[in-house]
Each structure stands twice: as C-alpha cells, then as structure tokens.
Amino acid sequence: MDLGIVAYHFESYEDLSQHHDCRYAFDVENSVGLLSRRFESLNLVGDLLWPEPFPTNFQDFPISRYNWVNIAADVFLMRYISIVDCLLLVCNEVYEIGFTPKNCTFTKLKTQLPASIIVTIQDLYNSQTQLRKERNSRVHHGLERAFTDDDQTFRMASRIEEISGRVQGTDQFGREIDLDRSFKEALVELQRDFNKECRKLIRQLNNAYDELHREFEDRFIPRIRASTHGLNS
Numbered sequence: 001m002d003l004g005i006v007a008y009h010f011e012s013y014e015d016l017s018q019h020h021d022c023r024y025a026f027d028v029e030n031s032v033g034l035l036s037r038r039f040e041s042l043n044l045v046g047d048l049l050w051p052e053p054f055p056t057n058f059q060d061f062p063i064s065r066y067n068w069v070n071i072a073a074d075v076f077l078m079r080y081i082s083i084v085d086c087l088l089l090v091c092n093e094v095y096e097i098g099f100t101p102k103n104c105t106f107t108k109l110k111t112q113l114p115a116s117i118i119v120t121i122q123d124l125y126n127s128q129t130q131l132r133k134e135r136n137s138r139v140h141h142g143l144e145r146a147f148t149d150d151d152q153t154f155r156m157a158s159r160i161e162e163i164s165g166r167v168q169g170t171d172q173f174g175r176e177i178d179l180d181r182s183f184k185e186a187l188v189e190l191q192r193d194f195n196k197e198c199r200k201l202i203r204q205l206n207n208a209y210d211e212l213h214r215e216f217e218d219r220f221i222p223r224i225r226a227s228t229h230g231l232n233s
Contacts, residue, residue, distance in 0.1 A: 001029050001032055001033065001036075003025035003026075003029060003220075004025065004026055004029030004030070004033070006022045006025055006026060006231060007022075007026050009022075009229075009231055010022070013026075019227060019228075019229050020223050021220060021223035021224040021226075021227050022227075022229065022231070024096070024219065024220060024223060025220065027093045028090070028093045028094055028216060030093075031086075031089045031090040031092070031093045031094075032090055034086050034089060034090075035083070035086040035087055035089070035090050038079060038082055038083055038086045039083060039201075039205065041079050042076070042079055042080065042194075042198060044075060044079075045072060045075050045076040045079065045080075045194060046194065048068070048071070048072040048075065049072055049076075049187055049190050049191050049194055050187075050191070058158075058161055058162065058179075059161060059162065059165040061162070063162075064158035064159055064161065064162040065154075065158040065161070065179060065182070065183040065186075066147075066154055066155045066158035066159070066186075067158070068183075069147055069183070069186040069187060069189075069190060070144060070147075072190055073138075073144070073145065073190060074138065076190065076193070076194060077131055077134060077135040077138060078135065078139075080128070080131060080197060080201070081128055081131065081132050081135045083124070083201065083205075084106075084121065084124050084125060084128060085104070087121065087124070087205070087208055088104045088105070088106060088109055088121070089101060089104055090208075090212060091104075091109060091113060091117060091121070091212070092104050092109065094212050094215050094216050094219075095112065095113060095215060096219070097109065097112045097113075106121060106125060116211050117208065117211045117212070117215075120204065120207045120208045120211060121208070123204055123207075124201075124204045124205075124208075127197070127200050127201075127204065128197075131193070131197065145189075147182075147185065147186030147189050147190075148182050148185045148186060148189075149173075150171045150172050150173060150182075152172070153171040153172060153177060153182075154179070154182040154183075154186070157169075157177050157179055157182070158179065158182075158183075161179055167179060
C-alpha cells in the first residue's frame, strides 16, 4: 500500500496512467484500501457489542435498548457480507481483469481467476452462507432475528423505558420483566456470531493476501524495472 504515494507525483490520474507500473500500483492500492477500511470498520460493531463504559440509563439515550442491538446486527451483517465483495474488487485489479465494479461478481470472476484464489474466495463465501441469508431477509423482506426467547416483550418494554423510564409487569412466560437481562442476552447472541465469524475471516483474508501478494509482485516487478519516470528507488 505504501506504493500508492506515487500518486502525489502527478497532477492527474491521466498523467499517472502514462506509466504502467504507477497505474498498476495505484489501482491495486485503492482497492486494497477499500477492503482494509471495510474490515477495520467491523471495530464499530465491536464497540456496539462491548460498550465501554456500559450504559446505565437508557432513558437518556436517543434509541432504545432493543434498537441498539438491532442496529448493531444491521451494521454487522452489512459490513461483514461486503468483505467478500471488496475482496473481489482487489482480485479484479491485481489480476487486471478489467471488469467494472458492478460486474465484479464471483460468478463472472471465476472464469478469469486461477484455482488457488478461487478456493480461498469460495471458502469465504461458504462461511457467509447463513449470515448472507439473514442479511438478505433483513434488507429485502424486513425479517429480523429474535435476540431473546421473548423478543416481543423485549422490544415493547424497551420502547416503554425510552418514553417513561419505568417498566413493570411480566413477560409471556410469567417472568418479571428484566430489561438488563434481556439486553445482555441480546448482546451475547451477537457477540458469539461476531467472534466466530471474525476469527474465520482473519484466516481467510490472510490466505487471500498471500495469493494476491505473489501475483502482484510477479506483475509489478518487471514494470518498475522497465520504468522511465525515475521515481523508483
């Protein structure tokens, strides 16, 4: 990614593109930057799932406890699933396939990529299957997961707490409503998915970077050796 600094030596992308090594380094760096920022943005999900300091008064919050965990689920699913899409963009640049971002689907890229990187991407896709279905159901059908064994009470009681600050009564199982317990149960539900998926994701991306690094070097080194711009050290 440090090679991307070459862009500062040119007034425009058109000028930079006159040199094949500079353009290749810049285009790859740009796509890798998008992928790395998307991966690092999962830390935002972690901040929502492990809040520090832990909130003690949700009446002063702009959203309810239930909406807090629901938004955390939305952010997690959207950002986690998009990791593989960002990886496809990197492959498109490293292997110089030339697809537009809209056409960078796994189905289309599979015909252009070597088997080694296809296996790595397929592993990532397979890991995402269940959460991808949940993401699609949320985005397209409005279906949301249940965080507790009585999610309707959790949602309604959270709304009452947000408005009045006092919640009394029992849930559908006859238990006294305990929003602290329900909120922590919901967080743990998401924390388990987050930890499990991110551990796998780190391994999968490491494998992908190993493959992409070798391909990048094989393509970049001959170009910088033949360069005429005088910017290579």
